[in-house]
Amino acid sequence: MGTSRGLKVCCAVTAIFIVMIAIIFTILAFTVFKPKDPEITIYPQGLENIGFGLGGISNLSTANVNVSVAMIVAINNRNYGSFKFKNATAFVNYRGDVVGTVPIEQARVPAHGKLNISTVAAFMMDRLTANASFWEDVLAGSVNLSTDATMHGKVIMFKVFKIQASVPSRCDISLFIQSQSVESICKTKIKL
Numbered sequence: 001m002g003t004s005r006g007l008k009v010c011c012a013v014t015a016i017f018i019v020m021i022a023i024i025f026t027i028l029a030f031t032v033f034k035p036k037d038p039e040i041t042i043y044p045q046g047l048e049n050i051g052f053g054l055g056g057i058s059n060l061s062t063a064n065v066n067v068s069v070a071m072i073v074a075i076n077n078r079n080y081g082s083f084k085f086k087n088a089t090a091f092v093n094y095r096g097d098v099v100g101t102v103p104i105e106q107a108r109v110p111a112h113g114k115l116n117i118s119t120v121a122a123f124m125m126d127r128l129t130a131n132a133s134f135w136e137d138v139l140a141g142s143v144n145l146s147t148d149a150t151m152h153g154k155v156i157m158f159k160v161f162k163i164q165a166s167v168p169s170r171c172d173i174s175l176f177i178q179s180q181s182v183e184s185i186c187k188t189k190i191k192l
Contacts, residue, residue, distance in 0.1 A: 033157070036078040038109070040169050040186040045070040067123040071102070074116050077109040083165065084108040085153030092121060093146045099128040104149065143175045155192065166191050
């Protein structure tokens with residue numbers, strides 16, 4: 001009879017302990033370890049390469065100009081897990097038209113860490129200048145662009161848990177002609 005009572009007490013204590021641990025892990029998962037969106041900022045560095053090409057002397061309408069702009073993409077990971085992502089490409093848009101690409105090489109952003117990625121944005125100026133609104137925006141003093149990119153990879157928590165994730169990012173970039181300055185505002189949303 002004594003061993004039966006001891007067994008019941010042991011099972012009850014074990015069950016209470018397991019429930020408490022489950023409650024603690026649930027609270028931590030929804031508060032401390034809840035995924036936070038990374039902060040992404042773009043810092044253009046300046047013109048790197050300007051190339052001119054003509055389709056022929058007699059046909060100047062096929063002229064194209066490609067401009068490369070060196071830039072730093074700064075990623076601030078505010079999570080307890082690191083994020084390792086694969087190669088990605090950001091597309092630069094001007095009023096709905098793709099006018100450039102930005103390659104982003106694979107990397108690992110450490111937990112609560114920062115990462116600066118050097119890259120080059122290749123602009124297709126023929127597409128940009130073909131838009132009727134481009135010269136109006138230049139004369140008005142600012143050109144507004146946007147970039148869209150999605151980085152696919154894994155979130156690694158405590159070097160044990162590996163969860164597939166993707167981070168879509170959208171940046172609104174304003175180029176101010178008069179002051180020759182750039183302002184960028186980026187929005188991201190992590191998807192597990």
